[in-house]
Amino acid sequence: MSKFKKASGKGLKQINTASLPDIVFMLLFFFMVTTVMRETNLKVGVIIPEATEIKKLEKKSLVSFIYIGKPIRNLQKTFGSEPRIQLNDAFATPDDIRDFITSEREQMDENDQKQMTVSLKIDQDTRMGIVTEVKQELRKASALKINYSSRKKIDEALLR
Amino acid sequence: MAKREIQEINAGSMADIAFLLLIFFLVATTMDIDTGISRLLPPMPEEEELDDDQEIRERNVFVVLINKDDDLFVEDGFYDVSELKEMTKEFFLNPNDAENQSEKRELTTDYFGTMMVSKGVISLRNDIGTSYGKYIAVQNELAAAVNELRNELCMQKFGKRYDTLDPLNETEADLISDAKKVFPMAISEAEPKSVGGN
Numbered sequence: 001m002s003k004f005k006k007a008s009g010k011g012l013k014q015i016n017t018a019s020l021p022d023i024v025f026m027l028l029f030f031f032m033v034t035t036v037m038r039e040t041n042l043k044v045g046v047i048i049p050e051a052t053e054i055k056k057l058e059k060k061s062l063v064s065f066i067y068i069g070k071p072i073r074n075l076q077k078t079f080g081s082e083p084r085i086q087l088n089d090a091f092a093t094p095d096d097i098r099d100f101i102t103s104e105r106e107q108m109d110e111n112d113q114k115q116m117t118v119s120l121k122i123d124q125d126t127r128m129g130i131v132t133e134v135k136q137e138l139r140k141a142s143a144l145k146i147n148y149s150s151r152k153k154i155d156e157a158l159l160r
Numbered sequence: 161m162a163k164r165e166i167q168e169i170n171a172g173s174m175a176d177i178a179f180l181l182l183i184f185f186l187v188a189t190t191m192d193i194d195t196g197i198s199r200l201l202p203p204m205p206e207e208e209e210l211d212d213d214q215e216i217r218e219r220n221v222f223v224v225l226i227n228k229d230d231d232l233f234v235e236d237g238f239y240d241v242s243e244l245k246e247m248t249k250e251f252f253l254n255p256n257d258a259e260n261q262s263e264k265r266e267l268t269t270d271y272f273g274t275m276m277v278s279k280g281v282i283s284l285r286n287d288i289g290t291s292y293g294k295y296i297a298v299q300n301e302l303a304a305a306v307n308e309l310r311n312e313l314c315m316q317k318f319g320k321r322y323d324t325l326d327p328l329n330e331t332e333a334d335l336i337s338d339a340k341k342v343f344p345m346a347i348s349e350a351e352p353k354s355v356g357g358n
Contacts, residue, residue, distance in 0.1 A: 017175065024178035028185060035189030048196075049296040053303040057194040119194060124293030128286050131295070139204045148296055149196040 036060060044069035044086050049124040051150035062115050063147075064104040066097070068130060069123035083126045085134065094133045101141040121149045197299055202349075220262050222251045222282045226298060228289030235260075241297050248305035252278040252343065269338040272317060277342050285350040302347055309343045 046069040057063055067086040071079040085092045087100045105113050118138060122131060138146060224244070225233040232239055234247055254261040262280030282302055286295055310322040314335065322339055325332040 018171075021171065021174040021178050024175055024182055028178055028182040031182065031185045031189065035185065035191045038188055038190050049293045051197055051296055051300040053197060053300050053307055054195040055198055057196065060194075063194070117198075119196060122292050124291065124296070126292040127288060128290040128292060128295055129288035131292055132286075132288070135201060139201050142203060144201040144203060145198070146201055147194075147196040147198050148299065149194060150296055150300075151195065 040065070040067075040086075040089055042067065042086070043072060043075055043089075043091065044084055044123070045072050046121050046123045047125075048121055048149050048151055050153040051148075052153050054150055054152060055147075057117065057119060057147055059115075062108065062112055063117050063119050064101070064143075065119050065121055066100075066134060067121045068126055068134065069121075083123065083130055085130070094130075094137050097134060097137040098141045101138070101143045105143075115145070116143060117145045117147055118143050119147045119149050197296065197303060199299075199347075217263065219260055220279045220281060222248065222262070222280055224282060224284045224298065224302070226284075226286045226290045226294055228287040230291055230294040232294075232298065241294075241301055244298065244301040245305045245308070248282065248302055249309055252280050252305075252309060254278065267342065269341055271335050271338045272313070272342060275342070281346045281348055283348050283350060299347075303345065306343055306345050310339045313342060314339055 044067050046067055068083055069086075070076070070081050070083055071091075079091065085094065085097075087096060092100070101118070105116060108116060120131075120134070135146070138144070223233075223235055227233070232241055232244065234244060235251075239247065251261050254264065262278040264276040265279055266274055267277045268274045284298065284302070307323065314320055314322040314325065318335070322336070325336050327333050327336055
């Protein structure tokens, strides 16, 4: 009959999968090289605000993170729903920030200490009161380089 | 001695193992590049010089206030965030030498020669109840205004936008620092005052 039926009539040929491991290993190495290990488990929900004048943060080893936001859903029973500060893996108060900065600084190379940047990942609905307190503590700890973490605003003109 | 026969290892499960590892790394790692608005906080003043604020004439201060309801007050009235950028630019440029906009002084730089630059300073103050999102939106507009001024300046003199200049290139790095001198990111945030009530 037709040409096309003949080919499939002979039964499926086994595909050679010998190179499959190689492909998967290649993917694996790609991800191992390009990604960074997750360091903290977020205990606060943070939706960072949008901005246009943003810059990339270079050198992740020089950056310390401070998270501020409402505790996540299943922690709200114990910690309430008021915005909290998270340093590393635990909730903290503004008074803990100075110790946190000192210990982060000690982990760094001496030459890099001046370039230390603190990235503030703050939920956009947080009130400024707590943010100002944190900023004052950072000034006291003389960690003056800060970065208000924000994501790129999508240009509305492009969407149209 | 009998020669032992070398058996071939079955490599069929290799793909499974590799997949397992791959999925582990996909889950345990992050790839996101962090972005944000960089700022330099002013150092904490020493106790003695607390009230030793520099005298700045009133017309040189561009007052930006945000209240607890996220309303924006600029200089003389309430405005929308979208208007802030143009107002900031006009305040710094002061094209008509208006009385209520910033004064100018002479500044000589290597690349731009002698020109009149603004003495203006932005004073940003917010309430405890201001939302962080609004605060960042305002910070962003102010930064955008200064960046646009620098862009226009570099475009005029060199036909190149400020934000396309490469800091690793020596001449362009000098150009960047000169443009920064002409239009500094002069945002002063008032010391927070805890006022009763709230």
